[in-house]
Amino acid sequence: MTSHLDRLDNDRIRGFLAAQKSDGPVLVVDSEIVRGNYAKFARALPDTRVFYAVKANPAPEILALLAELGSCFDCASVAEIDMALATGVSPDRISFGNTIKKERDVAAAHARGVRLFAVDCREEVEKIERAAPGARVFCRILADGAGAEWPLSRKFGCVPEMAADVLDHAQARGLVAYGVSFHVGSQQNNVAAWDSALASAAQIFRDCAERGIALSMVNLGGGFPTRYLKDIPAVDAYGASIFESLKAHFGNRIPETIIEPGRGMVGDAGVIEAEVVLVSKKSDDADEIRWVYLDIGKFGGLAETMDEAIRYPIRTAHDGEATTPCVLAGPTCDSADVMYEKTPYPLPISLSIGDKVLIEACGAYTTTYAAVAFNGFLPLASHVI
Amino acid sequence: MTSHLDRLDNDRIRGFLAAQKSDGPVLVVDSEIVRGNYAKFARALPDTRVFYAVKANPAPEILALLAELGSCFDCASVAEIDMALATGVSPDRISFGNTIKKERDVAAAHARGVRLFAVDCREEVEKIERAAPGARVFCRILADGAGAEWPLSRKFGCVPEMAADVLDHAQARGLVAYGVSFHVGSQQNNVAAWDSALASAAQIFRDCAERGIALSMVNLGGGFPTRYLKDIPAVDAYGASIFESLKAHFGNRIPETIIEPGRGMVGDAGVIEAEVVLVSKKSDDADEIRWVYLDIGKFGGLAETMDEAIRYPIRTAHDGEATTPCVLAGPTCDSADVMYEKTPYPLPISLSIGDKVLIEACGAYTTTYAAVAFNGFLPLASHVI
Numbered sequence: 001m002t003s004h005l006d007r008l009d010n011d012r013i014r015g016f017l018a019a020q021k022s023d024g025p026v027l028v029v030d031s032e033i034v035r036g037n038y039a040k041f042a043r044a045l046p047d048t049r050v051f052y053a054v055k056a057n058p059a060p061e062i063l064a065l066l067a068e069l070g071s072c073f074d075c076a077s078v079a080e081i082d083m084a085l086a087t088g089v090s091p092d093r094i095s096f097g098n099t100i101k102k103e104r105d106v107a108a109a110h111a112r113g114v115r116l117f118a119v120d121c122r123e124e125v126e127k128i129e130r131a132a133p134g135a136r137v138f139c140r141i142l143a144d145g146a147g148a149e150w151p152l153s154r155k156f157g158c159v160p161e162m163a164a165d166v167l168d169h170a171q172a173r174g175l176v177a178y179g180v181s182f183h184v185g186s187q188q189n190n191v192a193a194w195d196s197a198l199a200s201a202a203q204i205f206r207d208c209a210e211r212g213i214a215l216s217m218v219n220l221g222g223g224f225p226t227r228y229l230k231d232i233p234a235v236d237a238y239g240a241s242i243f244e245s246l247k248a249h250f251g252n253r254i255p256e257t258i259i260e261p262g263r264g265m266v267g268d269a270g271v272i273e274a275e276v277v278l279v280s281k282k283s284d285d286a287d288e289i290r291w292v293y294l295d296i297g298k299f300g301g302l303a304e305t306m307d308e309a310i311r312y313p314i315r316t317a318h319d320g321e322a323t324t325p326c327v328l329a330g331p332t333c334d335s336a337d338v339m340y341e342k343t344p345y346p347l348p349i350s351l352s353i354g355d356k357v358l359i360e361a362c363g364a365y366t367t368t369y370a371a372v373a374f375n376g377f378l379p380l381a382s383h384v385i
Numbered sequence: 386m387t388s389h390l391d392r393l394d395n396d397r398i399r400g401f402l403a404a405q406k407s408d409g410p411v412l413v414v415d416s417e418i419v420r421g422n423y424a425k426f427a428r429a430l431p432d433t434r435v436f437y438a439v440k441a442n443p444a445p446e447i448l449a450l451l452a453e454l455g456s457c458f459d460c461a462s463v464a465e466i467d468m469a470l471a472t473g474v475s476p477d478r479i480s481f482g483n484t485i486k487k488e489r490d491v492a493a494a495h496a497r498g499v500r501l502f503a504v505d506c507r508e509e510v511e512k513i514e515r516a517a518p519g520a521r522v523f524c525r526i527l528a529d530g531a532g533a534e535w536p537l538s539r540k541f542g543c544v545p546e547m548a549a550d551v552l553d554h555a556q557a558r559g560l561v562a563y564g565v566s567f568h569v570g571s572q573q574n575n576v577a578a579w580d581s582a583l584a585s586a587a588q589i590f591r592d593c594a595e596r597g598i599a600l601s602m603v604n605l606g607g608g609f610p611t612r613y614l615k616d617i618p619a620v621d622a623y624g625a626s627i628f629e630s631l632k633a634h635f636g637n638r639i640p641e642t643i644i645e646p647g648r649g650m651v652g653d654a655g656v657i658e659a660e661v662v663l664v665s666k667k668s669d670d671a672d673e674i675r676w677v678y679l680d681i682g683k684f685g686g687l688a689e690t691m692d693e694a695i696r697y698p699i700r701t702a703h704d705g706e707a708t709t710p711c712v713l714a715g716p717t718c719d720s721a722d723v724m725y726e727k728t729p730y731p732l733p734i735s736l737s738i739g740d741k742v743l744i745e746a747c748g749a750y751t752t753t754y755a756a757v758a759f760n761g762f763l764p765l766a767s768h769v770i
Contacts, residue, residue: 055760076717076761077760098717098760100662100716102680123738124665142667153723279508283546284546291540332440368758371754372752376463
């Protein structure tokens with residue numbers, strides 16, 4: 001009899017799941033895939049330093065592996081800085097990349113030796129001046145995020161026209177105006193999406209140079225996608241496109257660059273095994289849609305199904321058999337805990353209560369997004385192998 | 386100088402917050418308000434048993450208080466059943482109200498003595514038959530949720546026309562077809578919202594009677610609101626309206642009834658103290674909107690700001706001074722972590738970085754909705770006083 005595990009290409013994860021028996025949903029991350037992804041980024045952008053976005057998956061084994069491979073770390077909080085430092089890396093391999101920081105957290109990072117901070121306004125510059133005197137700052141600018149699948153709001157960054165003033169403000173206060181950052185939007189499928197932001201960055205370099213400030217670095221952010229249901233461009237294609245844009249806008253004075261992959265580094269390394277709790281219909285009408293309820297949902301690790309943004313590949317033992325569109329929902333008593341309803345998900349008609357399913361490409365933005373104890377359900381279990 | 390705490394009407398919470406110093410956001414729940422709310426429900430619906438929706442706030446102190454007051458408990462999972470049992474109540478005061486249950490969880494509940502289960506389809510009935518033979522089941526029907534502020538999907542319940550078949554299926558399999566349940570939608574502002582569902586319930590009672598099945602109970606669900614920014618009807622008005630509908634549809638054969646208040650029981654009992662991390666603008670344009678970033682957001686306890694559904698009252702030391710519309714966002718590096726943007730929130734112009742604010746009516750659906758460690762941020766701290 002075919003098992004859901006037969007659908008897995010990944011031998012290591014298959015073997016792990018076959019050997020263990022879990023009562024609830026479980027994420028398994030294959031560290032060898034992470035290793036391979038790091039190598040791809042290093043090859044695609046050979047002159048660019050990698051700052052892994054710790055928030056994507058802060059599992060200690062992943063951080064340790066990336067530290068060993070030479071990665072730096074983009075951290076969103078002091079807790080993430082401590083996780084990065086726990087790998088043994090020196091603090092000069094850490095960036096405090098959150099533009100929204102309590103001054104006492106800036107001080108805590110500074111006390112730990114961190115000297116690179118993101119800002120997007122004068123007010124944040126002044127916190128850094130007081131709590132991390134002399135540190136390097138880069139100014140985040142708004143990018144439009146067109147082509148990205150995860151919504152990018154205006155939450156981070158200022159308009160490009162304001163950046164030179166913010167960096168000037170930093171330099172005048174004894175900080176090192178170090179560079180410019182932006183983010184082209186998560187799960188960015190357009191390899192050319194970096195171009196217009198790089199044009200803005202080059203203009204900010206020129207504006208700052210006119211004021212006597214020599215910027216050094218462009219932080220290209222993240223946005224590198226994971227393959228969900230649709231094919232995505234190869235990392236090499238991103239590297240080539242970004243390098244062309246750098247040449248076009250900076251000429252022969254290409255700055256130091258860094259990237260902050262999160263999803264692109266770990267997304268495709270993880271698989272969640274979940275269970276079908278219920279398959280039912282709301283009425284006896286023949287054309288009534290089928291509801292499939294899993295033991296994982298929006299509050300148990302699949303938060304990125306918000307607004308049906310990320311559509312995960314789902315494998316079952318019955319793949320290849322006839323399918324029917326299904327509403328896919330989680331196990332909690334919250335009516336918002338529905339993953340796919342506007343665009344129902346085709347699943348095998350033979351899928352039954354108690355069947356296990358595999359949700360692929362779940363390595364990023366799952367474990368730490370799970371709620372503490374929503375409806376009494378445990379947070380997502382996780383193993384790195 | 387005015388403190389944000391001067392804005393609090395609640396002396397007990399004010400005293401507690403004044404005496405403690407927290408580094409991050411903290412929820413304080415006043416158990417005396419919960420006690421008062423229970424009394425209001427008991428008075429408004431004197432013949433109705435209260436099954437507190439544990440998921441709203443499962444703090445042990447709250448469960449213990451409600452157990453002492455005579456409440457029963459509506460549980461979404463075995464973990465919640467164990468929390469309810471930990472208060473010392475007997476299992477006949479517990480309902481397993483989730484329509485989506487693993488069969489082994491039904492068995493676990495049955496082993497603990499629970500004998501009352503929700504179902505909304507034949508498949509779920511068959512799990513109960515196997516794992517909890519002889520138990521009482523009630524069938525949840527769909528209700529339209531008009532007038533509710535928190536979105537109600539079709540996730541739970543079947544069409545009323547299917548309910549008699551589901552209950553018949555239960556009775557035929559040795560279970561006790563016990564009644565009908567529905568939910569009129571969370572934060573329901575219309576006191577008459579129960580009427581059409583009660584009409585459906587009465588029809589199901591008649592349909593079952595024709596088949597020789599005597600139903601006993603109508604579970605009126607939750608939906609009772611908490612006062613956020615807008616005034617809400619008093620609990621008495623809900624009680625009176627529900628009683629009128631019961632009389633209209635059931636005549637002189639009014640069934641046993643239960644309610645499952647969650648938000649209505651604990652929502653107004655809790656206040657979150659949070660901190661302003663940053664106030665900034667995205668450009669130097671005079672009419673550029675102001676962004677206010679707090680140290681709590683959508684992933685740290687304020688999940689119900691999803692789609693800007695719930696608008697919490699916010700108090701500051703500067704209340705009464707001139708205000709300006711602000712985008713309100715959380716502290717994480719996630720662009721989706723924005724609470725109010727489509728409808729900006731008016732906040733005092735003088736509100737500054739480092740100021741504390743009070744977010745009121747946060748007693749329900751906050752602590753357990755907080756993410757495990759999103760971006761490294763701790764889950765919401767909570768105290769019941």
